[in-house]
Structure formats: structure tokens, C-alpha cells
Amino acid sequence: MSTSSSSSDPSQATAGQGAGASLDDEAIQRAKFEIQSLVQEVVQLSKSEIEPNEFFSATMDKTVSALAAVSGVVWMLEEGGPLKLEYQVNLRETGLAQSEEAQVQHGRLLTQVIGKAEPTIIPPYSGGDAENEEAAANPTEYLLVLAPIVSDRGVEGVMEVFQRTGGRPTTQRGYLRFLVQISDLAGEYLKNRRLLHFATKQTLWEQLEAFTTLVHKALDSRETAYTIANEGRRLIGCDRVTVVLRKGSKYEVSAISGQDTFDKRSNVVRLLKNLATTVSRTGEDLWFTGDTADLAPQVEKAVNAYVDESHTKQLAVLPLRESDKDLEETPEDKKDKRRENILGAIVIEQLVDSRPPEGMLQRIDVVRRHSATSLTNAQDFEGLFLLPLWRALGKTKVLLTARNLPKTLLAAIAIAGAIFALCTVPYDFTMVADGKLLPEVRRNVFAGIDGLVTKVPVNHGESVKKGDVLAVMQSLDLDGQFAELQGELASTLEEIATTDRQRQMHLNNPQEDPADMEQLTGRLAQLEATRISLEKQYELLEQKKERLTVESPIDGKVTTFRVREKLENRRVSPGNRLMEVADPSQDWELEIYLPEAKMGHVIEYQQKLREKDPDAKLQVSFILATHSAEHLTGTVEEIDTSAEVMGEEGNTVRIRVSFPQEDLKRLVDDPANQLKVGADAKAKILCGKQPVGYVMLHDLFEFVQSRILFRL
Secondary structure, eight states: OHHHHHHHHHHHHHHHHHHHHHHHHHHHHHHHHHHHHHHHHHHHHHHSOOOHHHHHHHHHHHHHHHHTOSEEEEEEEOTTSOEEEEEEESGGGGTGGGOHHHHHHHHHHHHHHHHHTOOEEEOTTEEOOTTOTTOOEEOSSSEEEEEEEEETTEEEEEEEEEEOSOOOHHHHHHHHHHHHHHHHHHHHHHHHHHHHHHHHHHHHHHHHHHHHHHHTTOOOHHHHHHHHHHHHHHHHTOSEEEEEEEETTEEEEEEETTBSOOOTTSHHHHHHHHHHHHHHHHTSOEEESSOOTTSOHHHHHHHHHHHHHHOOSEEEEEEEESOHHHHHOOOGGGHHHHHHTEEEEEEEEESSOOSOOTTHHHHHHHHHHHHHHHHHHHHHHHTSTTHHHHHHHHHOOOTTSTTTHHHHHHHHHHHHHHHHHHHHSEEEEEEEEEEEEEESSEEEEEOOSOEEEEEOOOOTTOEEOTTOEEEEEEOHHHHHHHHHHHHHHHHHHHHHHHHHHHHHHHHHOTTSOHHHHHHHHHHHHHHHHHHHHHHHHHHHHHHHHHHTEEEOSSSEEEOSTTHHHHHTTOEEOTTOEEEEEEOTTSOEEEEEEEEGGGHHHHHHHHHHHHHHOTTOOOEEEEEETTEEEEEEEEEEEEEEEEEEEOGGGOEEEEEEEEOOHHHHHHHOSOHHHHSOTTEEEEEEEEEEEEEHHHHHHHHHHHHHIIIIITTO
16 A cells, blocks of 8 residues: 555656646736736836826826735826925835834835935834934835836835735845836836927927018008917917997907908808907906806807807907006006006907817917007008008109109109198088988877876877877776775765754754864864865876876977887886877978087087177087988087987087078979978088198197197
8 A cells, every 4th residue: 555655646746746737837928918018008107198197197007017016106297396205106005104203214115216326125023223313224024025116307206015924035126127117117107298299389489480570471450460460370270250340339349260361241251250359348367168158148149149059168368468567467547548458359259169179278368469459550550641542652762762752852842742732722621420301399208197198099100289199098097086085985974964953953942052062063174175175186186197198299200219018018107208209390400410529510600600699609510311312501500518428439429500491392293291200311400610731630630639738
């Protein structure tokens, strides 16, 4: 038995050893494959454009997992500063946080590794010298595997792995080789990222240089707007850029990126112009990312209308101002000035993705500043006095040659003569204003009592007579007062009758107490006074009830348009204007609406005339919109003493003008039927004579006086 046993043991041992070796080889091959796969993943990460925190977190997680380590840390050197913890895995489990002295020793160890720029393995609880303050040590119970992260700029950090002890030296060197490989890939990542950043920055500088060169190249507003729209879109990296320019008090879409021409009457363009106008008049920037809760009501309405039509995901409307200084001024007293200096607006849109590209805000700021400067220069250049003449003079090089000098002198003399004539030759100085042709006899009809308009028997253009019913009203409150007063009056009359019968019975019976007789007499007198009071109240209610029927105050025609639609089933209060009745069969007059800014010339000339003749009147010539070929003349009869705000004209003064009615009948046979009440007219008020140059340029002179000289 012993022999058989001894003979079988070697074979069995040999078989067992062969099986164990086979399993170890498979495990080693599997481990190598996993490590190679992990390294390849890190290689792919190092070539990607992910952020450093994402790269180091993914890399260290994979490293700790591959080495089955306790913890892993990435330390990075800040520029001119100490080490910074970039990423860590289970650092708390190492126990470093429990001892400040251990942290100091560990920090010295990291500094030493960075200084030598060599990978190393530090056994647990090794190093350290109480007498040497600069001593470095591993104060933990774990094996430290450290590898510096080296790039083209030198050492930029350290990768550190806390590994359990017990491994063979060969295994520990394998840990170090693996970590060195990972740290080299980290260095390559930092190098690639820096090169990519430099390339991106170089591309950005090239785009910026191209944009600034092109946007400042031309001195034409429209050409500059097209450059801003197209080149600005490339620089910003958005989907669309639109430039809206201010023309006087209005705004117009001048350029849309990617479109040489566009229809200004399309819904999208009209809504965009309305949005840019609304935002520019507020003087504030608009950034829309989907929420309009914090916007002003008028801005919110314009944004919602445009976004519903264009389906824009992200939107910015940025007013362009004449100077950068105004962008920095924020006091309340500068708001009007900020709004006056608006050149227009630049509209930036993201149509697909609502997330802004990296660095988009900085690029927008660059585009905005250069756009404002280039547009300011273009508009200043376009506003030069006699610009076409200066251009012609600048391009002509032969004006001062000997052969052409006489012609040049003659042209100079002619120009001087023209300027002299502009300054001396008198010409009629007139103030032009809009007006309306109206009958002299016209009345506004007002509500005299609270009520509901139930019936309007007349309509626009119908002839009415004085006293004709124009509207019928109903008042439930008045009906209730009638019912209540009738009840009180009936009760009082019944009580009077009862008291009077009792008094008659006392008169017929001499045995009754005289005191009762006196009491009944007094009570009867009191009831009579109450009856009289109630009857007077009833009369007043009757008068109020009569006001529920609105009658025409004069003979004429109803001039209010669609009066039935406006009044029926509408509740009105005393003083509400219901309609207007005018008599076109009587004389007509002209009502002029002159801007208050022009009234100074009218008042000055009127006073000058009345110094010679107290009854002198200003002369007016006008034309009707329906008969623009015929000129009519009249005189100013009355000037309103107060100004009213009327639409875009602002403060406006009403002026009443009379004229010969024969002139009106010369235009039409029957003015009452052929002319419309309120027909538009264009009038000129004669304000004496002034030099022809002042007549042509008085608006400019007044602007300089009020906006420039006055401020100086």
C-alpha cells in the first residue's frame, strides 16, 4: 500500500502543478489584457477635449480600480502657488486628515518628488526626522506609489496611490511602472489641451483681426451693417445676427446674416423690428433664454410675439450707443441721454441650441464695441455738411493746375455768391403743420347720468334735428329709487287720510280731549310736510329720468364713426363723451395742430404785427388732401392757450383759422355733402420774411442752439 501510494503521489503532484500553472498564466494574461484596455482608455481620454476635472476623475478611478488600491489622489501645482488637490478617491480612509503633523510630512514628501521629478515608492511609516524641519516622510500605514506629471512645461503635478502592504518587490515595481505610464498620459493630456487652447486662441485672434479690419473698412452705414451681421456671426459662433439701425425716431432692419436681400414686410422682420425698437427705447440690454417673467410688459409682449413666429431658442437684443463712455454711466439723470445716443441694436439668436458656446459672451462684447465704433464713424462721416461736394473735391486733383485755376476761381466765386445770397436774400418764412377741416357749428354730446346705453337710433352720417333722440339709456338704480319713493309717497298719503279722519271724528265729538285734537293736528301737518318733500324728490327723479334720453343739441349730422357699435350695451358715467354732432351746412373752419417747438416764431411775428395794428391777424395758406392742387387762404382767429399731447408730435397747440366760404364752394358745389368732417389739410402760417438760408436751415440752427450751445 505504501508503494502504490508513493508511486501515485508524484504523478498527482505533477498534474496538480500543471493545472495551477495553467490557471496562473490565464489570470496573468487576463490581467495584462485588462491593464492594456485601461491604458488605451486613458490614451483616448488624453486625446479628447474634456475638462481637467473630468479627465483626472476618470483616470484616477480607473487606476485605483486596476491596482485594487485603497486610495488615489491627483495633486496639481498652481501657478506661483502651492499644491492643490485636483481629485481624490477615498483619501479619508488613509488617516492623513487625522493628524496635522502627518499632513505636513506628507506635503514635504510631495514637494520632494516634484523637485526631483522622479517616480518613487515610499514604504509605510518611513522617513521623517524630528530634528530636521524639512524632513519628508510617509506617515501612513500604506505603501505610497508616486509619479510626477510631466509635460512640456515641466512638472505640473503628482499622481499618488495608497496601496496595501504585503506585495512582493516585483509587484510593487509593477505598481510604479503602471502609475508612471498613467502619469505620462496625463502629461500628454495637459500638453494637448494647452496646444488646443493655443490653436483656438490663435483662430480667435485671426477671426477678431479679420472682423475688426472689415468692420472699420467702410464709412457707409449700410455696408457696415452687412459686415457686422455676417462677420459678427462667424466671430460669435451663433446662428443669426441682425443689425437694426435708427433712422430719426424710427428703426429699420438693415442687415441679416446670410441674406443679401430680405422682405421688410414679412412677419418675422416686422416683429423683429418692433422688438428691437421697444428694447432700444428702454435703453437696457435684453437677454432671453425662455423666461419672460422679469421683463417689462411692453418688452415681454414684443418678445413673445417674435419668438412665437421665429421659434428662437435664445435671444439677445443689445442697443448700440455712440460712445463707450455712455455704457459705463448709470445715474438716473443719464437715462434720457443714453436713449438719445442709441445708434440701433444688434440682435443675436440661437435657433437650434439654447446653450451658448464657450466664450460667447466675451465675443459678443467685442463685436458690440467695434460695431458701435464703426457705426458711429460711418454716421458721423455721412452727416458731414456738403459731403458729395467734399468727395468730388477730394477726388479731383487738377482743380488747382494752371490751366483749370480760372475755372476753380469762378466756381469759388459762385459758391461765395450763393452763400451770400443765402444769408441776405429775404424769403417768406412759414411754419408748416397738419390740420383738419371742420364745421364751425359742432357739439360734443355727453352722458348726463350713470346708466347703460340700450339703444342708439342714429348712425354715422345721419342727419338729426335739435331735440332728436340720439341715445336711450337705462338705470336700474334710478328705477329702484322710483319704486322706493312711490312706496313711501303712497304710505304717507294713506297715513294722511287716516289722520284726517280721526281729526274729523274728534271735531264732531265735543267730549273728546282737546290735547288729542292738538296732537292729531300736529301729526297731520308733519305728514303734509313729508308729502311735499317726497313729491319734490319725485320731480327730481323725473328730471333725472329725462336725462336717460340723450337728445341732439343742434341740427346737423352725426360725425362719430360706428357710433352704434361703440355705445350699445355700454355703461357710461356723467361726462363721458358719447358722440359728436356737427352742422356741415353752416360755415367751415380749419383747425391746425402746430408743434409747441414752432410756436415761438408764430407768437413773435403776431406780437410784431400787433405793435402796428392791434387787430392784425396772421395769414395762413393751406391745401386739402382731397384737392391738393388748389391753395386756400385764411387768417388765424384763435390760438389755444394750452398745449396737448398728440401722438408722435408730442406737445401740440391748436390754432383755429377762418377763411372765405366762397373759396370752399369754388372747390365743391355742396360742401355739406361732398366734404368729410375732419378732412386732412396741410397748412403754412406766414411768420414774416427771413434770409433764404435761415428759411431752409432754421431747424438745424434751432437744434444747435438748444442741444449744443445751450449746454455749453
